Amino acid sequence: MKSRNKPRPSPEQVSELTTNRLSIYLRCLTELEAAHVDTISSQGLAERFHLNAAQIRKDLAWFGEFGVRGVGYYVKDLRRHLRTILGLDRRLRVAIMGAGNLGLALADYPGFRQEGFEIVALFDTLNDKVGQVSRSGVAIHDIRQFKRIVRHERVGIAVIAVPAGAAQQVVNLVVAAGIKAILNFSPGTLSVPADVKLKSVDLTVSLESLSFFLARGDGESLGA
Amino acid sequence: MKSRNKPRPSPEQVSELTTNRLSIYLRCLTELEAAHVDTISSQGLAERFHLNAAQIRKDLAWFGEFGVRGVGYYVKDLRRHLRTILGLDRRLRVAIMGAGNLGLALADYPGFRQEGFEIVALFDTLNDKVGQVSRSGVAIHDIRQFKRIVRHERVGIAVIAVPAGAAQQVVNLVVAAGIKAILNFSPGTLSVPADVKLKSVDLTVSLESLSFFLARGDGESLGA
Numbered sequence: 001m002k003s004r005n006k007p008r009p010s011p012e013q014v015s016e017l018t019t020n021r022l023s024i025y026l027r028c029l030t031e032l033e034a035a036h037v038d039t040i041s042s043q044g045l046a047e048r049f050h051l052n053a054a055q056i057r058k059d060l061a062w063f064g065e066f067g068v069r070g071v072g073y074y075v076k077d078l079r080r081h082l083r084t085i086l087g088l089d090r091r092l093r094v095a096i097m098g099a100g101n102l103g104l105a106l107a108d109y110p111g112f113r114q115e116g117f118e119i120v121a122l123f124d125t126l127n128d129k130v131g132q133v134s135r136s137g138v139a140i141h142d143i144r145q146f147k148r149i150v151r152h153e154r155v156g157i158a159v160i161a162v163p164a165g166a167a168q169q170v171v172n173l174v175v176a177a178g179i180k181a182i183l184n185f186s187p188g189t190l191s192v193p194a195d196v197k198l199k200s201v202d203l204t205v206s207l208e209s210l211s212f213f214l215a216r217g218d219g220e221s222l223g224a
Numbered sequence: 225m226k227s228r229n230k231p232r233p234s235p236e237q238v239s240e241l242t243t244n245r246l247s248i249y250l251r252c253l254t255e256l257e258a259a260h261v262d263t264i265s266s267q268g269l270a271e272r273f274h275l276n277a278a279q280i281r282k283d284l285a286w287f288g289e290f291g292v293r294g295v296g297y298y299v300k301d302l303r304r305h306l307r308t309i310l311g312l313d314r315r316l317r318v319a320i321m322g323a324g325n326l327g328l329a330l331a332d333y334p335g336f337r338q339e340g341f342e343i344v345a346l347f348d349t350l351n352d353k354v355g356q357v358s359r360s361g362v363a364i365h366d367i368r369q370f371k372r373i374v375r376h377e378r379v380g381i382a383v384i385a386v387p388a389g390a391a392q393q394v395v396n397l398v399v400a401a402g403i404k405a406i407l408n409f410s411p412g413t414l415s416v417p418a419d420v421k422l423k424s425v426d427l428t429v430s431l432e433s434l435s436f437f438l439a440r441g442d443g444e445s446l447g448a
Contacts, residue, residue: 014436014440015274016433019432019433019436020429020433022432022436023426023428023429023432023433024429026432027426050239084439085436085439086432086435086436086439087432087435087436087438087439087440088432088435092431092435092438094431100329101325101326101328101329101332101359102325102326102329102333104325105324105325105326105329106427108325109326109427110388110411111411111426111427111428112427112428112431114411114428115428115431115432117428117431117435135325156438157431157434157435157438164334180437180438181434181435181437181438182434183430183431183434187334187335187338197434197437197438199430199433199434201427201430202247202251202335203330203333203335203336203425204247204335204336204338204339204341205244205247205248206407206423206425207316207318207336207339207341207381207407208243208246208247208250208310208311208312208339209240209243209244209247209423210381210405210406210407210421210423211310211311211312211316211341211381211405212238212243212246212309212310212311213243213404213405213421214311214316214380214381214404214405214421215308215309215310215311216238216311
């Protein structure tokens, strides 16, 4: 399949909800490829994975014409296109700020590596943490070495896994080191300059979706 | 504001993308209430928080008519409605399976408690973990006590934070104890009976959204 690519939209034009959906489509295509499915229509994709066919077509239309009339999408090709669109065709190098439970859990999270992210370093301030390694072997460095190691390890993304009270200070350090993309797990509002992309993960949203299910279902004995 | 409530839709009718958006609207309304904003239109909500006004109206229309002509939404009222819709008007009691780094991090995650979830217990199989408590004081129990403690503590939601290899076995135990809602952080596919809601969190999606930003932006020196 040859796709007639549109001029690349700027990151501001494409909403985060769209990129989140692109990630979901990518997961679906990976599953289809593993199941040896060669082609699929937007309708088929929607039915199989409980998605919206019109939405799929609209999301993909931002980036080109990937469907082939009478065929649908070639699974392998569309998957490769999505990986390129999402910037996953190169390994991105990630540093994790904070080697507490969350930082260590993220350093060893198997999904990151699978999708091409490389966790290259953990950073902490505590003497008894610095010099240790996570279970999967990621070294914990002194946060005072951050700038040097970022340059040396070519870190592109920083993950904030420090307590809320320290988060803004750590974000400032990350920004000062020239990092343009930050994934934040700390609650509360953080500020960054306009040219830095900050994405905050709110784990509560997932629990609320389950809460909705329980409230609507017959989960009569579940509340406190 | 009095809302003419529609007959409650079944959980199957409302997609997870919709409930995720309801959670986001709730966050926005909480922020507006804190900023002493009394009323807001769907348009105003959309502009202020980079959302889609038509989508907001469509999502809310599932549950009733909350807007008032010429006024918009009453922030405080809509927030209360959303909390009820999401089942957050009662405290939901949560157990975490696995007291490794991820389980301990989740047990101490401040967002859960803020939104009305109560983490009542951690479970593990390891002798040196059982009997300990997390930093915020959640007790780690022997997983063999699971059924008894679930009943005693009236647990409604289980969170899976065990290694992938043990996840299905632990999910089976959770289902056998009568729990109907499971939040899974373990990678890989898990199966549950039709009356159990399983939601898997894929942390990689957030990183991919940053990757997209870096790929589209001018992050020329960031790849490996």
